[in-house]
Amino acid sequence: MNDEDFLRFFADAVGAEEGxxxxxxxxxxxxxxxxxxxxxxxxxxxxxxxxxxxxxxLVEAKxxxxxxxxxxxxx
Amino acid sequence: xxxxxxxxxECAWGSEIxxxxxxxxxxxxxNMKKVFAGSGIRNRRIAPPGVxxxxxxxxAAETLFGKYDVDRASIDLLIHCTQSPDYLIPTTACILQDRxxxxxxxxxxxxxxxxxxxxxxxxxxxxxxxxxxxTQALVLxxxxxxxxIHPMDRALVPILGDGGxxxxxxxxxxxxxxxxxxLGTDGSGHKxxxxxxxxxxxxxxxxxxxVETDREGNVRSQQNLFMNGAAVFxxxxxxxxxxxxxxxxxxxLSMDQVDLFLFHQANRYxxxxxxxxxxxxxxxxxxxxxxxxxxSGTTMPSVLADAIAAGKVKPGAVVLMVVFGVGLSWAATxxxxxEKSLPLKVQA
Numbered sequence: 001m002n003d004e005d006f007l008r009f010f011a012d013a014v015g016a017e018e019g020x021x022x023x024x025x026x027x028x029x030x031x032x033x034x035x036x037x038x039x040x041x042x043x044x045x046x047x048x049x050x051x052x053x054x055x056x057x058l059v060e061a062k063x064x065x066x067x068x069x070x071x072x073x074x075x
Numbered sequence: 076x077x078x079x080x081x082x083x084x085e086c087a088w089g090s091e092i093x094x095x096x097x098x099x100x101x102x103x104x105x106n107m108k109k110v111f112a113g114s115g116i117r118n119r120r121i122a123p124p125g126v127x128x129x130x131x132x133x134x135a136a137e138t139l140f141g142k143y144d145v146d147r148a149s150i151d152l153l154i155h156c157t158q159s160p161d162y163l164i165p166t167t168a169c170i171l172q173d174r175x176x177x178x179x180x181x182x183x184x185x186x187x188x189x190x191x192x193x194x195x196x197x198x199x200x201x202x203x204x205x206x207x208x209x210t211q212a213l214v215l216x217x218x219x220x221x222x223x224i225h226p227m228d229r230a231l232v233p234i235l236g237d238g239g240x241x242x243x244x245x246x247x248x249x250x251x252x253x254x255x256x257x258l259g260t261d262g263s264g265h266k267x268x269x270x271x272x273x274x275x276x277x278x279x280x281x282x283x284x285x286v287e288t289d290r291e292g293n294v295r296s297q298q299n300l301f302m303n304g305a306a307v308f309x310x311x312x313x314x315x316x317x318x319x320x321x322x323x324x325x326x327x328l329s330m331d332q333v334d335l336f337l338f339h340q341a342n343r344y345x346x347x348x349x350x351x352x353x354x355x356x357x358x359x360x361x362x363x364x365x366x367x368x369x370x371s372g373t374t375m376p377s378v379l380a381d382a383i384a385a386g387k388v389k390p391g392a393v394v395l396m397v398v399f400g401v402g403l404s405w406a407a408t409x410x411x412x413x414e415k416s417l418p419l420k421v422q423a
Contacts, residue, residue, distance in 0.1 A: 034291055035230070036109065038305040042312070043348060052313050055305040 001048035003068065010064060013040045023065040045071045079204040079212075080252030080413045081197070082243040083143045084380045087134035088120035088367050089219070089237035102229045110233045115343020119368035122219045122237040128159045129167045131239025131373075132217030136175055139241040147176050150243075152209035153183040154199055156192035156216045156372050158401070159223065160185060163274075171215065182209065189268070190339050190400025192216060192372035193240075194408050197396075198256040200244040214242040216372045220300065223270055225286065227294035230304055234342060236368025240376035247413040257322035257407045259314065264403035267306040272297040308345060310403050315349050318397055322407040328393065333359070333409070335387055339398040340364040340374035361387055371400070390414045 003023060011021040014032035027033050038058050046052040049071050057070040095117045099107045111117065122131065132155060139145060153175075155168035168183035177183075186196050193216055200212035217239035224231045272283035283297035295301060315338070323329065336355050338346045340363055350360050363378040370377060375398050382388055392412045399405035 035305050036113065039113075039308055039344075042305065042309055046312060046352075052309055054309050055303065058305070 005048070006044075006068060007064070009044050010041065010067075013037045013044070021064060023063065023068070025064050027061060027063060027067075041067065076205045077207070078247050078249055078252040079201045079244050080247040080410060081379070082245045082413075083139055083145075084240060084242040084376050084383070085135045085139040085142065086238060086240040086373065086377045086380050087131045087138065088239075088370065088373075088377075089122035089126070089131070089221070091121045091123050093119040093121045093221075093232075093236075093368075098233055101227075102233070106229060107233065110229075113342065113344045114234055115347075115362070115365055116234060116368050118366045119221070119233070119236040120238060120366070120370070121221045124222075126219065126237075127161050127167075128157045128217030128219045128237070128239055129155070129161050129171055129215075130217070131219070131237065132157075132215035132241065133171060133174055133239075135217075135239045136171075136213065136215060136241035139243060140175075143243070145243060148178050149211050150177055150213045151181050152200065152203050152212040153177060153181055154186055154196045154212065154214050155183070156186045156188065156196050156214070157218055158187060158189050158192075158371070159217075159219045160187075167217075168215075175213075177213075188402065188404055189218075189371050190341065190369075190374070191398045191402065191404040191406045193242075193375040194256070194396055194398045194406035195258065195404075197242070197244065197253065197408060198258060198406065201253045201256070204244065204246060211243065211245040214244055216240045216376060218371045218373060220371050223273075223300040225293075225295040225299040228299065230291070230293050231300060231302055234369050236370045238367060238370030238373035238377060240373050240380070242376055247415075251411050251413040254326040254328075254409045254411055255322060257318055257325060259318060259405045261310070261314075261403045264306065264310055265401075267303040267310070267403065268301070268401040270298070270300045307341075307400070307403075311341065311345055311399055312348060312352065314403075314405055315397055315399055316353055318399075318405055318407045319353060319395065322395065322397075322409055326409045328409060330355075332393055333395045334389075334392040335382060335394045336360045337375065337378050337382065337394065337396045339400060340378050341369050341400070361385065372398075374398075388412055 203209040219237040361382040397407040
């Protein structure tokens with residue numbers, strides 16, 4: 001998984017247009033960033049990098065890049 | 076050490092159906108489309124007001140006794156699993172011993188766990204038989220979780236159903252029956268699935284009855300069941316695969332040697348993911364959630380009974396059951412299905 005793959009997946013998960021979400025996008029500005037999107041993000045990362053980012057980390061994350069940082073540095 | 080196995084299992088679910096169509100009106104078609112895609116649950120079996128979990132357990136036990144001609148006097152241990160008891164005091168299992176006409180030499184107690192209750196109860200029954208404490212045990216489950224949730228909680232109403240079950244556990248030859256158990260707990264996650272004002276820690280008051288709406292539009296009070304779905308999902312996908320591996324290591328079997336993997340039927344989305352993650356071929360599992368909903372601890376006996384009815388559990392088959400949920404709590408067992416599994420009769 002590279003950043004582009006994740007951004008493509010993530011835009012779809014939050015119901016945004018492809019290309020409209022970047023690494024710097026503030027999660028609080030995304031209407032579709034809800035518990036269903038949490039689940040699909042958790043699964044996507046578990047499948048692609050083998051790390052199930054926790055819901056606490058997803059709440060803590062401010063930007064899309066923060067989510068990726070958690071996925072790449074598991075606790 | 077006396078080995079034991081499941082001899083027979085029967086279930087009973089709430090008599091009313093809370094349909095997809097009714098919930099479409101309540102929560103909106105778009106929401107329900109999403110819920111169905113994720114949960115795989117179309118209809119929920121709901122117990123009407125006044126019906127308790129123990130009534131469903133009782134119904135299942137009477138079916139089991141009738142169908143298999145079980146001698147009630149042969150049962151010397153009753154384990155009743157519930158989180159929606161008739162009373163906090165006395166123990167519902169004692170009331171069930173009397174209602175079911177079991178002998179007074181029958182030990183009876185409630186086991187307070189949720190989705191993991193069934194395998195825990197099987198572990199207790201198997202241990203009691205192995206140690207000579209009991210000869211034949213009746214394991215009952217019975218819960219009406221629908222009565223603990225707010226009707227406008229769209230995270231839980233579309234998921235949960237009510238059900239009960241009865242399982243007869245008795246002695247079998249060496250090499251058959253329960254081969255081993257793996258139990259686990261992580262109480263730090265107790266807050267993810269909780270009915271806050273349901274006991275003595277938070278006494279019920281006008282304040283705890285106040286209804287609030289969360290940011291995703293779910294409605295509930297402190298007296299209703301709450302679930303952090305994402306946290307429970309995270310728990311399941313991290314703990315279940317490890318538990319499956321551990322129980323197999325314990326009984327010295329490999330994934331390939333298991334004929335059937337049965338999972339707590341939380342929702343279809345979660346089970347599908349676990350099956351995929353564990354690389355289990357679809358014919359080696361079974362689903363039973365679409366028309367009952369998640370009936371807490373009754374999902375495992377339900378999916379087991381349905382798999383038996385579907386011919387997936389033949390004598391000699393190796394069955395792995397894994398359950399997980401509120402607590403957080405989990406359990407797994409591996410069973411070699413016995414060649415002969417008939418209820419014991421009391422010696423005249």
